[in-house]
Amino acid sequence: MSELVIDNLHASINGKEILKGVDLTIKPGEVHALMGPNGTGKSTLAYVLMGHPAYEITEGQVLFKGINILDLEPDQRSHLGLFLAFQYPVAIPGVSLANFLRTAINAQRRAADPNDKGMPIPEFRKLLKEKMDLLQMDHSFAGRYLNDGFSGGEKKRAEVLQMAALNPEIAIMDETDSGLDIDALRIVSEGVNTLRGPHLGVLVITHYQRILNYIKPEFVHIMMDGRIIESGGADLALQLEEHGYNWLRDKAETAII
Ligand code: ADP
Ligand code: MG
Numbered sequence: 001m002s003e004l005v006i007d008n009l010h011a012s013i014n015g016k017e018i019l020k021g022v023d024l025t026i027k028p029g030e031v032h033a034l035m036g037p038n039g040t041g042k043s044t045l046a047y048v049l050m051g052h053p054a055y056e057i058t059e060g061q062v063l064f065k066g067i068n069i070l071d072l073e074p075d076q077r078s079h080l081g082l083f084l085a086f087q088y089p090v091a092i093p094g095v096s097l098a099n100f101l102r103t104a105i106n107a108q109r110r111a112a113d114p115n116d117k118g119m120p121i122p123e124f125r126k127l128l129k130e131k132m133d134l135l136q137m138d139h140s141f142a143g144r145y146l147n148d149g150f151s152g153g154e155k156k157r158a159e160v161l162q163m164a165a166l167n168p169e170i171a172i173m174d175e176t177d178s179g180l181d182i183d184a185l186r187i188v189s190e191g192v193n194t195l196r197g198p199h200l201g202v203l204v205i206t207h208y209q210r211i212l213n214y215i216k217p218e219f220v221h222i223m224m225d226g227r228i229i230e231s232g233g234a235d236l237a238l239q240l241e242e243h244g245y246n247w248l249r250d251k252a253e254t255a256i257i
Contacts, residue, residue: 002065002081002169003027004049004201010059011048017058018044020226026170026201033212033237034205036223037245042205043087045223046174050074050084064170078104079111083168085159087175087205091147097158098128098142101165108166131164135191152179153188160191171195172203177211189214209241222248 004026011019018041026032036042048055049062051074061068069077092100105127106118119127128142135157147155156176163171173192177185192215196202204215212220212234220236221228222245230236230248240248 001027002199002201003063004082004170005063006045006049006060007063008060009045009048009057009062011044011055011057013044013055018055018226019048021060022223022226022228024203024221024228026203028169028201029198030219031196031202031204031215031217032219032221033215033217034203034221034223034228035207035209035237035240038207040223041226042223043174044226046084046087046172046203046205049077049082049172051077075107076111078166078168079108081169083163083166083171085156085163085171085173085176087178089147089150089155089159091145091150093145093148095146096143097146097161100146101128101142101162104162105165127165131161134164134194135161136187137161153181153184156180156188157184157191160188164191164195169199170201170203172205174205175207176204177206177208185211186214209237212237224249 006022006024009019009022010017022045024032034042044055048057051072057070062070064080064082067080069080069082072080102119102124105124109116109119129139132139132141137157147158150158156179159176176188180188189211192202204211204217206212217234217237220232220234222230222236222240
């Protein structure tokens, strides 16, 4: 079963505890949204799941396909079928988007079969063209250096293109909506919706409800101060939009009292 099970996850950076016991399970085919004010640990969760070396896990475990992935290197997690679309994608001058994608696809194939000779170029070109069309990206994009001088919207499209090409089983999208105008948001969301299916689980991390009008989640979780303090259906995001985060903060404080 390709479910992702986050169990009582605690993580620190520079000795400061950021994640304070996160529990979350994402099954294939499910779309979850993780919302919360800035600085509550949403990106930290994404980084920890992908294996960023700056974070120290102090408690808990993360199982994916029954394996505790906290023991794995980032590339091993990726080959297992985990994907992260970054909030702030990095530029790699000198490496074209096409080359980057081909390298990533071939590494994935080699991880599955050490004798794999790599994806034949014509097949790769076809795949790239197909996925770029899906995201309404100009084909000339593939020849540009990865994220080098890309606009905010172009960077996010490039992230979703990687996701489309790598075909993950669990995709974590960290603020993919930030920096997108409404047209780009619609195109990127449509791209994600086309990738949706029984074999893909998605965690959409967002500050705003807006993207959830396009990528409709089945589950919504609210994170505050390193913990998920409330979970519900899609209507929770709407309630939040209406009442603001203070509504939940008050609710959480009342619960503690
Ligand atoms: P979110 O994505 O929800 O906005 P982040 O996960 O980016 O939040 O950040 C969570 C907290 O971690 C913030 O309070 C931030 O200041 C803190 N933080 C991030 N990086 C470091 C660091 N290198 N050292 C200390 N604290 C950090
Ligand atoms: Mg963030």
